[in-house]
Every structure is written in structure tokens, then in C-alpha cells.
Amino acid sequence: MTQLALVIDLNVCVGCHACVTSCKEWNTSGPAGSMSDDNPYGMEPTGTFFNRVQTYEVGCFPNTETIHFPKSCLHCEDAPCVPVCPTGASYKRESDGIVLVDYDKCIGCKYCSWACPYGAREFDEHQKVMKKCTLCVDRIYDTNLPESERKPACVMACPTSARLFGDVHDPQSEVSVAIREQGGYALMPEWGTNPANHYLPRRKTRLHIHEDELVRADNPLKKEQRKPSGPVTEPTLDDSTSW
């Protein structure tokens, strides 16, 4: 079984929103129709997005840390949003585990968005259907694209490579290795949704310098207990020589 997913490294993300804009650009120009906006240049711009980057501050000044937190549909393995859909418009693909909405079947009842604990689904106020991240299903299988570009638009756009994409069921994939070796975790594990997307935690790079490393314990000078020089009582060469 395949379960495609994103792994997002919070240690690397700089909160540039490049993934947000490239996601919107790719998906609003796609065959499924535009993702509508209201007042894009006005006072209260609002619109449909699949991906959002939020910012959190952890700790108390001066020991604070800023965390940029990209959030999109996590393509849960036990997706609670799927069984509640009355029309079957929301479904999870057997073949690759992507959770999708069939825009031609959706009646816009919004029930699925109530049943997603992460708020990953957004209702398109103009098309009147429910929308969410598709993992760029129209990119990743497109054989017209070079192999290296068959990735979600956000992954392509990320300047810091904070976003990894792959099959989390394949233990040797880049994403599985990253989750395994760098402490990848799931959001809100308390609801048993089993999100396929994982996050890599902030990791501190700390340099541990022991005293031994500053003052060599095996310093040969110390070993022989030879002092550099004793107190000077007799005249030295410096006293009698004029330079």
C-alpha cells in the first residue's frame, strides 16, 4: 500500500509563504477551476487556500523562539472527514491514500469540514463546494513533466527544502527515514486520525565543550611538572645588553 504525504521540517521552515502562493497559483489555474477570492486588494482580503503558514511564539521573553507552522490537509489514514460525507464526494484513494473531493458530487453541506479536527478544509464561497489540498494530484502523475518536477507545487517552491514528499509506507523512502531518524510526529494524536503528513520538530544544534578540551589534560608540560621559569634574582642578559 502506498500513502503519499508531506513531511514538514519546522526546524528549517522560515515562514516565507512561498508554499502558500505556489499552491494557490498551481491549483487556481488547474482543471478543477479557480479558488475564489473576495476583496483580494481591498481592506479585508479573504479567499480559498489549501495551505496556510501560521506563526507561533514559544516561551517567555527573552527565551522565545518563533515557529513557522505550515498547515494543509494531512491526508489522514483514518480520515474522519470521509465517512461523514453523505454523497461520497469526499473519498480516500486506495491506490495512494490521497483524500480528495469530487467537486461535481459535493452538495456543499459542510459536514466534512466539521468532521476535520484540523480545519484543513475550506468552503469555496463562489463555487459552493468544499475544497482542500489534493497533494497536487494533477502534477505528481503528469508524465509530461520531467521526473524531478512530479512533486507538489509547495515542495517545488520551498526555498529551504523544508517540505519533503513521498510514500510514508515505504520504510526506505526519504520521508520515512526523516520521520524515523529525526523524530517526526503527527498533529493531535488524541483523535486517532493517523495523519499521513508528519512534522519534524525544532532541533537545537548545541556545541558541548568540556573543560578538558580547553585545557589539555595530557599537556606534556604539565606531565613533567616543569614550570616556565622561576623568580629572577640575578641580572639577566636583558639587563646588560643594549639592543
Next chain:
Amino acid sequence: MHPALSVIFLTTLIGVGQGMFLALFTGQSYAAAQFLPAQDSSGFYGAGSLIALTFLIAGLMSSFFHLGHPERAWRAAAMWRTSWLSREVIVLPLVMMFVFVYGVMHFMGWDTVIATTDTVVTFHASLLVGALGSLAVFTLFLCTAMIYAAIKFLQEWSNPLTVINYLLLGTASGFTLATAFSHAAAPDLLRFYGTWAIIITVAAFITRSASLIRNTRLKYKSTIQSAIGVRHNQIVQKSQGAMGGSYNTREYFHGKKAVFLQSIKWIFMVLVFALPILLLVAGMRNNNIMVLNAAFIVQFIGLLFERWLFFAQARHPQNIYYQTV
């Protein structure tokens, strides 16, 4: 959650229709067992079914306002295996059909006796239809309530009390309507319906209060720590990724102050429970139709407030991600 008017009207209106039908059927079963005097078939059961049906249709109409694509509503019957909403979509028309057939049988007098037991109990065909209809009514209460109770992370809703409250509140309003209706159509049954309306209203008061108390004591399982996966007591959101709001800020927040919610609570406590009981007692004492009508209208208006609070009180875990613009 943001309470949607369409859903408030849908759930309250069909509740009245369902309760009214249960009242009619109860009346007829008691009459069949000769506990109550039999009533005029078309004038009481027929006309009563028409009233119940009107409420059910009005509820159905208002549900369409909730949909983005009402023209595709028929598709919603597809996923009855997994979705309570889909089940509701199937059972609601079924209830309407039973109410319609039950009403027509009484109007037209197509009501053959199918069995008797030594002259004491007489089974009419309409009684069978009524029994099946009542079963459908109970199923509909279950489906409607389970739509909310089945979402486990909406902890205010995810509880058997939700189902009990939908059942009792809907039935109470239906019986109150039946009391007012029986004043003209079946004066013999006035006390019967009035007493039951009061009993069910009191029962609903107990269970709805229980759920209100439960809500104030809830301990929420999701925290900002589990939401973003950072272990620290001090986490403050600085931006939510959108400045002009989004679907996430519109759909899941009621946008009112805690005081407002508190006052809605007291308003509905008075309008749904206290006042209708007083009016029912007064109406029965003085045999006054205006007072009985007022009891129903007051209770129905109160239920609109009650439903508003039911939605507003539910705190969706996604709100954790939307604390600051």
C-alpha cells in the same frame, strides 16, 4: 461553531412535526385500547397529520438553504452505510410519507378493521401505519442527533444526552402543539395531551440542564501543544496565515461574548420550559385556546434560542489554530 439559521430551523421544525405525529399516534392507540374516547377520523387525525406534515415540509425547505448545491441534494442518499447525514436524508422523506399516508387514510376513511380482541381492542389499518411511522420518527430523531453526536472531537455534542435532548425537545413541542390543536378538534383529549406535554417538557428540562452542566465541566482533549506538537506551557499564536479572515474563522466561531451566550441560556430556559408549562396549566384551567396557542409559540421561539446555543457552545478543536490574526 457558527450557528446556521437554516439548520436551526430545520431541526426545530421537523422536531415539532415529529412530536405532533407521535402525539396523534399515541392518542389513537389509547383510543383503540379504549383508554380514551375515539376521535373524529378526518377532523382530528387527518387534520393533525396535515399540520405535522406542514412542519416537516417547512423543515425540509429550510435545510435546502444550508446547501451550496441544493440541486444535487438527491446525491446525499448515497452514503447511508457510513454517514448519519445521509441516513437523515433517507429517513426524513420516509417519515413524511408515513405521515401523509396516515393522514390520507383518516381523511378518506380507508381504515378497515384488521383485528379485534373480544370487542375491547380494535386494530385499524391506520394504527399499523402509525406504528411504522412512529418507528420512522424515532429513527429520524436518532439520525438528526447522531449527525452531531458522532463527531467525537466536538466534545459538547459527543454524548448520548444529545440524542435524548433532540428526542425530548422535539416531542415536547409536538405535544404542546397537539394540546393547542385538540382544544378545537378534540376537547376530550385536551387534558391528556396537556399533561403529557408538561411531563415531557419537564423531562427535557432535566436532560437539557444535564447537558449544560456537563458542558461547563468539560475538559478539552486538544491543546495548542498537541495541535502544533511543541511541548511548552507558553505558546502564543502570532499569525494565522490570513488577515481578512477565512472560512476557518467564519464557520467555527459564533463571534459573541460569553455574556451573550449566558443570556441566551436563560432566555431559552424560560421560553422552552418555565413559561410553556405555566401557559399550559393556565390554558387547561381556563380552557382558553389563545393561552394554549401562546404556549406552543413561546416554546417554539425558545427552541430557536436553544438550538442557537447548542451550536454556539460547541468548541471545535480547529479553533486552536485561529486565535490571532
